Amino acid sequence: MAVRLDFYAWRRSTVFEAVATPALTPAGRLTGRVPLTLRNTERLGDTATESVVFDLLGPGDVGGLKPAAVRRVVPAPGSTEAENTKCAYVEFSAPDLPWRYTPRLAAGRQLAPWLVLVVGTPEEIVPQPGGTVAISASALGAHRLVESPRWAHVQDDVDHPGQRLVSRLLSPRPLAGNTGHRAVIVPAFTPNGAPAWADGSPGVTVTLLYSWEFTTAPAGDFPTLAARLRPHSGDATLGRVALAYPLPPSPGPGPEAPIVRGALAPLDSVDVDIPVEIGDDLETIAAPVLDPAADARRPVVSLPVYGDAWVADPTLALWSAQFRRDPRHRAVAGLGAKAGIDEQDKIVDAAVAQAGALAAASERIRALTAGLAAASALWNRRLPQDRLRRLVVFGPALRGMQTQTGTVLDRATGGARPLPPAIFSAAARRVLRPGPARTRHAADGATDPRAVLEVANRCAEPPPRAPDGLPHSDHLSEVVGVRNLDKVLRAAAGTGRVPVRRLRDLVGAFDRSPYSASTVGFFEQVMRQILDRVEAGRPIPLFDVLTVLEPRDGHPLPEQDLLIALRALLSERPDDEYDTPVLDDLVIEVLTERPDRPCDPVDLDRLADAVADAVDPTAHHPVVVDRVLDTIDGLDDQPLTPPELSPDLDIPAWQLLRDHDPDWLLPGAGTMPVDRVVAVTTNLVFVDAYLLGLNTQILGELRFRNIAVRAGSTPLRQFWSRAAPDGESFLDDIHGVHLWPTGSALGSGTHQPPAAAGADLVIVARTPLFRRYPHTVVYLTPAPLAGGEPDWDAAPDLAQRIIPSFQGSITPEIVFFGFDLDPALGGQHWVVFEEPPHGVQFFSGPHEGLSPARRHVYTDPLLHLDGAEFADAAYADPYRVMVRGSSLIPGAL
Known part of the structure; x- marks a missing residue:
C-alpha cells in the first residue's frame, strides 16, 4: 500500500507566540513577554502581576549540529548515479529544527529557515580551516535567501497523522550531469540576525554545520529515459540467421540457405523442413565410418552422435535422428559443445564439488545398510514373538518416536490413558527382569511383562458405594420408600431446599x-x-433431625435421649448459625455413586503392531531408510548402494551462450533501434539441441578426467534460470535426456518439466534505461475487457501483476524478461516499466514529468514562497511507462 503524504510549510514551538514584535536584540535574538501572576492562597484577592521578558536563542547561539540531528541525506554520500533533475535534500530527526532558531516571525504559511542547504561543485564550495566554508558567487546566486521559505517543509503521513513527522531542507539548484558535487548545511543568518548573504554577493565564508559529496550520472533521469520507449515490430532478421551449408558443385542453382532461429525467436515462427539435398549430404557425412582394416583400439574420429550417452541405439530415437539430417540442430548442438569446451573447468569444478559429498553420502548409506543387516538378524533371533512382550522391549524408544500429534509415549500414556509413562522406561525393564533377588517371593507370572502391561492398562476401580461410618442413600431409600433417593438429593442440592x-x-x-x-x-x-x-x-438442623428420625445404629433412641434431642431442636437460633452447607454436606455423605473419572485404555495389540511396523528392519522399505536418505540430496532414486555421481548443476546455459556466442541468443538484436521494445518467444527446439550438445561434451570431459558419473546423467538441465519458489536455486528447463520418449522430436513438451512447459512470452528492450536503473520493475498486467476484447482506454488493475519467471541481458542496453504466459495472450496485457522504489524525491525544475498545473511554482518563485506548496508541486511521483501488448503481438487487437 502506497504511503499518502501531506506537507506543512513550517513547524516550531508555541513559545514564539509570546513574541509580539520582530525586533531583535544586539545578539540577534527575538524577545518574548509573558505575564506572571502571584496569588496569596491565604488571603483571597492578594495578587501581583508582572510581565516577564525573555530572549529566544538565535542562530548566533548555535555552535554546530550533533551527528544524530541529521537523519538522512539524498543523494547518498559517495553516490555516483545521482539524477541531475532532482533536488538534493537533508532530513532532520527533529520536526522543528529548520525553524527552531529563525530570528523572524512567521507571515502566515511563510517562515524562512535559519539554515540552508547549498549545493555546488567542489570548486564553488571549499571547506576552510576553523569549521567554515567558502561559497562562491555562482553557488550563492542559485540559493537566493529571499526564496528560502520554499526550501524547507515538514512531511506527515496522512494515515498516521503526527506519528511520522519528518522535516526536510532542499537545495533548489538544478544539478549538472556527470559532475561531482559538494553539499553543505550553513546558517542563513549572521549571529546578529541579518541574512548571511545578499543577491549579488561575490562570495561568503560561513560556519560549516554539515557536508557530504556525490556525483551525478549523465544528463537525464528515469522519466526522461522511460518515456522514449516505443514498440518495435522487429524485422526479417531479428531472431533468425541464414545458415551457410556448402554442397558439392552441381548444375543449376543450389537450395535456399536454411534459416536458424535463435534461443529467442519471433512470435509464431517455426522451422521449415530442411532441403532434401542438404539432408542427404549431411546424413552421408554423419554416418559412422566402417573400415574393416581399422584397429578397434584406435577408432576413426567422426561427427559426434548426439544421444549415444543416453540411449543404446540413437537411430531409434527421433530426437537423436534429427541431428543426422538437419544441420541447424547440429550447429546449435555444436554451440553447446563449444561452450562445454570453453567452460570445462568451471563446469567440472562444480561437478567435483558435488562429487566431494559422495564420500559422506556413501559412508552414511553403508552405515545404514550395515545397521539394517544387524538389526534384521537380531529381529529374527532375539525378539519375542508375543506382541505385548515385544512392545515392552521397544518401550524405552517410544519417547523418540514422533507422530503428527506428539511422541508415541505421550499418546500412549498421556491424558485419560491409564498406562503410566514409567512402565515403558528402562528402569521398569530392569525391575521386571527375572532374578533371584527380585522375583523370589513374587507370585508366578507376576513379573511377566505382558501381564504387567494388561493390568496397568485397566481403569481404576471406583470407591465403594457405602464407606464405613457414613449413611447410605440406598438404606434411606428403603426407609422412606423412595426408589432413587440419589436423584431427590441432587434436586435438593440444586434448589438449596429440603423436599x-x-x-x-x-x-x-x-x-x-x-x-x-x-x-x-x-x-x-x-x-x-x-x-x-x-x-x-x-x-433447619438437618443432621440433628436425621439423628432423631434415622439413628445411625438402626435402633430407636432411648426415651430420655429422644426427649433431650427434641428439646435441642426447639431451641431458637439465628438462621446464620444453622448448618449453612447442611444440604451439600448431606449430598456428599449420602451420594457415593461412582465418580466421573475419564479413562481410555490403550489398544495394546494395535499399539504393539504399529510400533513394530515402524522399526521392523526386515520390512520391504523400512521407515529408517527414508529418514536417512532424506538427509542426502541428488540420489535420483538410486538403489540402496553407495551412490554414483549424478551431477545436477545450477549453471544457467543461456549465460554460457551470452558469454561465448551472444549473437545466437537473439540474432539481429544489435540492429534493433535504441529505445525500442519487442516481443519474442522462447525457442524450445534450440534449448533442447543446445543442452544436448553441452551435456554430451561435459559427460565426455568428466569421464576423461576419471570422474565416475552415473550412466544416463544429464548434469545441465537449466537454460533460462527460472527462479525456484525458494529463491535459492533454478528450475530445470528439460527432464534428464534418458527420460525423453524415443518417438518425441526436439522441442517436444514431453522433454519439459511442468514448470517450464510450453513456449514463454519474452519482452526485449534496447534502452540505456536499464544501465542507469538496473532495478527497474518490469511486469505484465491485463487490460480490462469490454465485450471480450481489451479496453485500452480503461484503467488497468495494477495489482494483477505477472512478474517475470526469468530475465537477463544480452548487452548492457539489451535486456529481456520472460513471462510464464502463452505468447498469444500477450496482446491482452500491458507491458509496464516502473521506476524502482527510491523514496521521496523532488524535481528541481519544471520537468516534463510534472503536469502543467504543477510547474507554476517555477515560473515566479517570489509568488510561491510556501514550503508546503513547493513540496507538493515538485514532488516526483513514481513513474511508469506502459506499452500496449497489442502493439507488440502481430494480429492482436
Whole structure:
C-alpha cells in the first residue's frame, strides 16, 4: 500500500507566540513577554502581576549540529548515479529544527529557515580551516535567501497523522550531469540576525554545520529515459540467421540457405523442413565410418552422435535422428559443445564439488545398510514373538518416536490413558527382569511383562458405594420408600431446599411405639415446627433431625435421649448459625455413586503392531531408510548402494551462450533501434539441441578426467534460470535426456518439466534505461475487457501483476524478461516499466514529468514562497511507462 503524504510549510514551538514584535536584540535574538501572576492562597484577592521578558536563542547561539540531528541525506554520500533533475535534500530527526532558531516571525504559511542547504561543485564550495566554508558567487546566486521559505517543509503521513513527522531542507539548484558535487548545511543568518548573504554577493565564508559529496550520472533521469520507449515490430532478421551449408558443385542453382532461429525467436515462427539435398549430404557425412582394416583400439574420429550417452541405439530415437539430417540442430548442438569446451573447468569444478559429498553420502548409506543387516538378524533371533512382550522391549524408544500429534509415549500414556509413562522406561525393564533377588517371593507370572502391561492398562476401580461410618442413600431409600433417593438429593442440592414431602414421609415413618403418649405428643409438636420452617424456606438442623428420625445404629433412641434431642431442636437460633452447607454436606455423605473419572485404555495389540511396523528392519522399505536418505540430496532414486555421481548443476546455459556466442541468443538484436521494445518467444527446439550438445561434451570431459558419473546423467538441465519458489536455486528447463520418449522430436513438451512447459512470452528492450536503473520493475498486467476484447482506454488493475519467471541481458542496453504466459495472450496485457522504489524525491525544475498545473511554482518563485506548496508541486511521483501488448503481438487487437 502506497504511503499518502501531506506537507506543512513550517513547524516550531508555541513559545514564539509570546513574541509580539520582530525586533531583535544586539545578539540577534527575538524577545518574548509573558505575564506572571502571584496569588496569596491565604488571603483571597492578594495578587501581583508582572510581565516577564525573555530572549529566544538565535542562530548566533548555535555552535554546530550533533551527528544524530541529521537523519538522512539524498543523494547518498559517495553516490555516483545521482539524477541531475532532482533536488538534493537533508532530513532532520527533529520536526522543528529548520525553524527552531529563525530570528523572524512567521507571515502566515511563510517562515524562512535559519539554515540552508547549498549545493555546488567542489570548486564553488571549499571547506576552510576553523569549521567554515567558502561559497562562491555562482553557488550563492542559485540559493537566493529571499526564496528560502520554499526550501524547507515538514512531511506527515496522512494515515498516521503526527506519528511520522519528518522535516526536510532542499537545495533548489538544478544539478549538472556527470559532475561531482559538494553539499553543505550553513546558517542563513549572521549571529546578529541579518541574512548571511545578499543577491549579488561575490562570495561568503560561513560556519560549516554539515557536508557530504556525490556525483551525478549523465544528463537525464528515469522519466526522461522511460518515456522514449516505443514498440518495435522487429524485422526479417531479428531472431533468425541464414545458415551457410556448402554442397558439392552441381548444375543449376543450389537450395535456399536454411534459416536458424535463435534461443529467442519471433512470435509464431517455426522451422521449415530442411532441403532434401542438404539432408542427404549431411546424413552421408554423419554416418559412422566402417573400415574393416581399422584397429578397434584406435577408432576413426567422426561427427559426434548426439544421444549415444543416453540411449543404446540413437537411430531409434527421433530426437537423436534429427541431428543426422538437419544441420541447424547440429550447429546449435555444436554451440553447446563449444561452450562445454570453453567452460570445462568451471563446469567440472562444480561437478567435483558435488562429487566431494559422495564420500559422506556413501559412508552414511553403508552405515545404514550395515545397521539394517544387524538389526534384521537380531529381529529374527532375539525378539519375542508375543506382541505385548515385544512392545515392552521397544518401550524405552517410544519417547523418540514422533507422530503428527506428539511422541508415541505421550499418546500412549498421556491424558485419560491409564498406562503410566514409567512402565515403558528402562528402569521398569530392569525391575521386571527375572532374578533371584527380585522375583523370589513374587507370585508366578507376576513379573511377566505382558501381564504387567494388561493390568496397568485397566481403569481404576471406583470407591465403594457405602464407606464405613457414613449413611447410605440406598438404606434411606428403603426407609422412606423412595426408589432413587440419589436423584431427590441432587434436586435438593440444586434448589438449596429440603423436599418437604420427603421429610414429612420420614416423620410419618418414625416408630412411635416404644415411647409414652406424652413423649409422642412432644415429638409431634417439634416435628410440626421443623416442617413449618422447611416450608418457609428457612434452614433447619438437618443432621440433628436425621439423628432423631434415622439413628445411625438402626435402633430407636432411648426415651430420655429422644426427649433431650427434641428439646435441642426447639431451641431458637439465628438462621446464620444453622448448618449453612447442611444440604451439600448431606449430598456428599449420602451420594457415593461412582465418580466421573475419564479413562481410555490403550489398544495394546494395535499399539504393539504399529510400533513394530515402524522399526521392523526386515520390512520391504523400512521407515529408517527414508529418514536417512532424506538427509542426502541428488540420489535420483538410486538403489540402496553407495551412490554414483549424478551431477545436477545450477549453471544457467543461456549465460554460457551470452558469454561465448551472444549473437545466437537473439540474432539481429544489435540492429534493433535504441529505445525500442519487442516481443519474442522462447525457442524450445534450440534449448533442447543446445543442452544436448553441452551435456554430451561435459559427460565426455568428466569421464576423461576419471570422474565416475552415473550412466544416463544429464548434469545441465537449466537454460533460462527460472527462479525456484525458494529463491535459492533454478528450475530445470528439460527432464534428464534418458527420460525423453524415443518417438518425441526436439522441442517436444514431453522433454519439459511442468514448470517450464510450453513456449514463454519474452519482452526485449534496447534502452540505456536499464544501465542507469538496473532495478527497474518490469511486469505484465491485463487490460480490462469490454465485450471480450481489451479496453485500452480503461484503467488497468495494477495489482494483477505477472512478474517475470526469468530475465537477463544480452548487452548492457539489451535486456529481456520472460513471462510464464502463452505468447498469444500477450496482446491482452500491458507491458509496464516502473521506476524502482527510491523514496521521496523532488524535481528541481519544471520537468516534463510534472503536469502543467504543477510547474507554476517555477515560473515566479517570489509568488510561491510556501514550503508546503513547493513540496507538493515538485514532488516526483513514481513513474511508469506502459506499452500496449497489442502493439507488440502481430494480429492482436
